[in-house]
Amino acid sequence: MPTGSGEGFGVEVGRVWRAGAVHLPRVSDTLHEASVPMLASHAPITSRSGGLGKDPGGQLDELQRLIRKGVDDSKDTIDVCGQALIWAAEDYELTDEAARAAYQREKDRLD
Amino acid sequence: MGFSHHDLPGRAQELYEAQQAALEDHGDDCDMYDVEASRITGIYDAFSDLPDPDSFGAYTDGLLTAMSKLATGGYETGQTEGGQTTGVASDTLSLVAVAGDEVDDWTGQGADEFHTWSEGWTTGISNQFAATVALRIALNAEAAVWTGVLKDLDNLSKGAVEAMKAVTECNGDDVKLGLSIATAVVGIAAAVPTAGASLSLVAVAGAGLGVASTGMEIYEAASEEPAEISSCCPRCCVEDVEEALGKIKTKITEGEELVIESLQNNIDVINGSWSEFCHPAPSLGGVPRSGIHAYEGMGTYPG
Numbered sequence: 318m319p320t321g322s323g324e325g326f327g328v329e330v331g332r333v334w335r336a337g338a339v340h341l342p343r344v345s346d347t348l349h350e351a352s353v354p355m356l357a358s359h360a361p362i363t364s365r366s367g368g369l370g371k372d373p374g375g376q377l378d379e380l381q382r383l384i385r386k387g388v389d390d391s392k393d394t395i396d397v398c399g400q401a402l403i404w405a406a407e408d409y410e411l412t413d414e415a416a417r418a419a420y421q422r423e424k425d426r427l428d
Numbered sequence: 429m430g431f432s433h434h435d436l437p438g439r440a441q442e443l444y445e446a447q448q449a450a451l452e453d454h455g456d457d458c459d460m461y462d463v464e465a466s467r468i469t470g471i472y473d474a475f476s477d478l479p480d481p482d483s484f485g486a487y488t489d490g491l492l493t494a495m496s497k498l499a500t501g502g503y504e505t506g507q508t509e510g511g512q513t514t515g516v517a518s519d520t521l522s523l524v525a526v527a528g529d530e531v532d533d534w535t536g537q538g539a540d541e542f543h544t545w546s547e548g549w550t551t552g553i554s555n556q557f558a559a560t561v562a563l564r565i566a567l568n569a570e571a572a573v574w575t576g577v578l579k580d581l582d583n584l585s586k587g588a589v590e591a592m593k594a595v596t597e598c599n600g601d602d603v604k605l606g607l608s609i610a611t612a613v614v615g616i617a618a619a620v621p622t623a624g625a626s627l628s629l630v631a632v633a634g635a636g637l638g639v640a641s642t643g644m645e646i647y648e649a650a651s652e653e654p655a656e657i658s659s660c661c662p663r664c665c666v667e668d669v670e671e672a673l674g675k676i677k678t679k680i681t682e683g684e685e686l687v688i689e690s691l692q693n694n695i696d697v698i699n700g701s702w703s704e705f706c707h708p709a710p711s712l713g714g715v716p717r718s719g720i721h722a723y724e725g726m727g728t729y730p731g
Contacts, residue, residue: 319721329533336527347520351497351556354490362484363570366477370680373570376691380563383698387556387706388498395524397713398542402527404717405538 320410327416330406331423337402338424341395348392355385431582432480436472439585443669444468446592447662454595460661461595468666474677475581484571491564498557500550501623524549538712538720545710552707554624555698559705561620562629562694566687569632573683580607580676587657588669594659602659606652607675616690626704627697632690 321330359381363374411417447468451461495503496515503515528546531539583605591603619628655672658664698705 332530333534336530340523340527340530343520344523347497347518351494351560354494355560357487357490359487359567362487363479365479367474369474369478369677370573371684371688373566373684373688373691376688376695377563377566377570380559380566380691380695380698383695383705384494384556384559384563387552387559387698387702388494390706391552391556394707394709394713397709398527401538401712401715401720402531402542404720408717408721 318408318410320412322411322413322416324415324419327411327419328423330409330411330416331420333402334406334420334424335426337399337404337406341399341402345392345395345399348388348395352385352388352392355381355388431578433472433475433478433578433581436475436581436585437469439589440469440472442589443471443585443592443666446589446595447666450592450595450662458661460663463662463666471666471669471673472581472585474673475577478577479570479574481571481575481578484567488564488567488571491560491567494560495557495564498553498560500554500557503557503561503622521550521553538710538715541710542712545707549707550624551626552705554622555627555629555705558620558622558625558627558629559694559698561622562631562690565620565631566691569687569690570684573680573687576683577676577680580672583607584655584657584669584672584676588665591657591659591665591668592662595662595665603657605655605657605672607655607672607679616686616693627701629697630690630693632686 321327359374359377363372363377365372406420411420444465447461447463454461492515497518498521499515499517500521501517524546528543528549532543584607587603587605594601594603617631620631653675655668655675657668657672
């Protein structure tokens with residue numbers, strides 16, 4: 318386990334933790350909210366009987382599926398990067414009280 | 429209650445009754461007054477099951493929500509009585525860049541790549557935003573097709589009854605109509621203009637961002653194609669209605685082909701440039717916990 322000491326180091330490690338545990342999860346939540354409206358099939362609104370026109374429901378569904386996959390995959394990437402940053406921060410051994418106190422202050426910040 | 433395709437059987441019945449009245453009054457003189465009953469009562473049968481443009485609103489509203497989450501900058505959402513309405517950038521997407529800055533001072537492959545990745549990350553999201561805009565525009569264009577169809581069917585079925593009632597020994601006035609669906613959807617436009625996007629995602633022309641959820645504004649912007657229903661005799665009247673219905677069917681197909689073309693173009697663009705549409709994860713995202721500090725710096729993991 319890597320080690321470090323001093324207030325400045327504690328702040329740096331705390332910021333890495335905040336990036337992974339606070340900032341990126343907010344982005345992940347936003348992407349999830351973007352994905353949710355794109356779940357429904359278009360068949361109920363575009364289907365018709367009688368052979369009129371050319372139902373675009375299949376293409377509407379496919380474009381929506383691609384967008385949703387792009388958004389969901391982006392969210393997954395944000396999630397794994399966030400987890401890695403949390404691990405990176407938590408796996409430092411802070412060897413003095415100044416570092417540990419600064420690290421905790423960063424974790425406790427509300428903004 | 430506005431007109432719906434459920435009103436068509438009633439309109440067909442009215443047409444039939446008007447034809448019967450004309451036949452009774454004047455049919456002795458001319459066989460053009462006699463039309464097979466089922467030809468009239470079933471004249472709108474092909475339009476008995478249509479998409480309802482009002483049902484598109486829940487979908488386009490949902491996409492507007494998605495757009496608000498994926499917007500990396502301000503954008504236009506539509507026209508209201510007060511003018512153009514705009515949306516603002518999502519306030520959380522920039523936190524990826526903030527996270528990237530937090531690791532900027534750290535050494536190691538994982539930290540370096542994450543920082544670089546965070547700087548370009550919004551390009552992919554902007555492409556997803558542009559694709560969502562294009563999808564919403566296509567839905568609005570499709571709704572506009574059916575808004576136009578219903579308006580045309582309403583006018584046509586009313587005009588048909590009017591013309592049939594005017595049949596008086598071949599000297600009634602013809603009924604002139606304007607069919608609007610003809611130009612409701614006019615073609616494929618250039619790329620959707622969205623800041624930060626790198627892909628050219630196309631939209632249906634005339635179906636821009638500033639359209640209502642039912643596509644009514646596209647419909648209202650459309651010009652009309654003239655149609656005429658003869659009041660010369662019942663058979664001529666029915667033939668003209670059938671011809672106008674055929675025109676409407678053709679225009680539905682043409683309008684929907686444009687919508688499909690636009691959608692397929694976007695699907696092809698995205699499939700052909702997936703890594704631009706959705707940026708691959710940086711190496712930091714693939715590092716197991718045991719490897720985070722296994723080598724020098726953060727996230728240097730050869731495996």
